Amino acid sequence: MRRTTLSILYIIGSVFALCSALPSYISSSFLSNFVGEKLVGLVFAVCSLATVLTFISIPKILRRFGNYKTATFVSIINLFSLLGLSFLNNIYEVLFCFVLTYATTTAIILCLDIFIEHNSTDNETGKIRSFYLTGINFAWLISPWLSGMIIGGESYWKVYFISSLLMIPIASLIFYNLKSFKDDEYKEFKVVSTIKEVLENKDIKHIFASSFLLNFFYAWMVIYAPIYLFKYIGFDWATIGLIFTIMLLPFVLIQIPLGKIADKYIGEKEMLTAGFLIMAFSVGFMPFISGKDFWVWSILLFTTRIGAAMVEVMTETYFFKKINDQNTNLISAFRSMSSFAYIIAPLIATVFFLFIPFGYIFLALSLFMFWGLRYSLAIKDTK
Secondary structure (H helix, E strand, O other), rough: OOHHHHHHHHHHHHHHHHHHHHOOOOOHHHHHHHOOOOOOOHHHHHHHHHHHHHHHHHHHHHHHHHHHHHHHHHHHHHHHHHEEEEEEEEOHHHHHHHHHHHHHHHHHHHHHHHHHOOOHHHHHHHHHHHHHHHHHHHHHHHHHHHHHHHHHHOOOHHHHHHHHHHHHHHHHHHHHOOOOOOOOOOOOOOOOHHHHHHHHHOHHHHHHHHHHHHHHHHHHHHHHHHHHHHHHHHHOEEEEEHHHHHOHHHHHOOOHHHHHHHHHOOOOHHHHEEEHHHHHHHOOOHOOOOOHHHHHHHHHHHHHHHHHHHHHHHHHHHHHHHHHOOOOOHHHHHHHHHHHHHHHHHHHHHHHOOOOOOHHHHHHHHHHHOOOHHOOOOOOOOO
């Protein structure tokens, strides 16, 4: 029964990832039509603030309604918010739907984390999480290419509409297959006590910091790399989609073997450190490549994601070895690192735009990734 449930969750996670990933790399360009390219980051910051509030509230919602009902409900809301992005043109309605999509997406991710953690054992966490992440990352792998093909010129609405259709099987799979889920007692997300709990455990604190920096990297790249390649380097969307598909290959190719290695042999510390180094060096080259060479950009961005894939699977494996499915306060806080990153990264980038050219923000990002070594080297390895 546990294996069957995990298989269903792998499918849900993969389809939902495709739903989320399809618009992810075109969202900044879509929003720039409403607010301008240098203010796009502020919209993402508002979205992330909404998700932080969602993370704070959701343990209380889970205690009242349970994970099954919560997951079903937010999936339906996500579906309708994506439909709104497909057909609405008023700037305020678009921004409302964008924020709502963002908040419900993170709520669904948290609900799926609880389902997965409930069906995991510590000695298989690396394998289970790496399989789950690989399914998700395969969806992210093909989504840029699909988005580029769907958009054509700049028909962004088509991408959001297809994403809304994908939410129908997701909501159905949750509704029909997970209703027997038995909720544990969820800890309330008390902000002060949760922060204190994180800070008192040095390993948890360092893995939180590592996760924040990884998501800081994602936020920076997801918001600004598509704009840079489209408006400054001069690639069309079909080419950008293909470049991003090549870029994301490491998430599918290396995370399962790395998860198994972490379980059986060397633990997480060494690979986490190597991942930060690869990210820092590779992203630092971006401002110095001005030519429109498809393979140069593909290989460079591919290299950045080798490092990111290493950091992602190691932070996931390490964190979920340290907690259980009752620690919803810690899971919420851990997942909120993405939201905080999407608040802080665009605010910092917006300030940088006052002093440096657009491309040089990637050199600044490189310096932030070097800072990750402070935390990766400080954790106590599980092996």
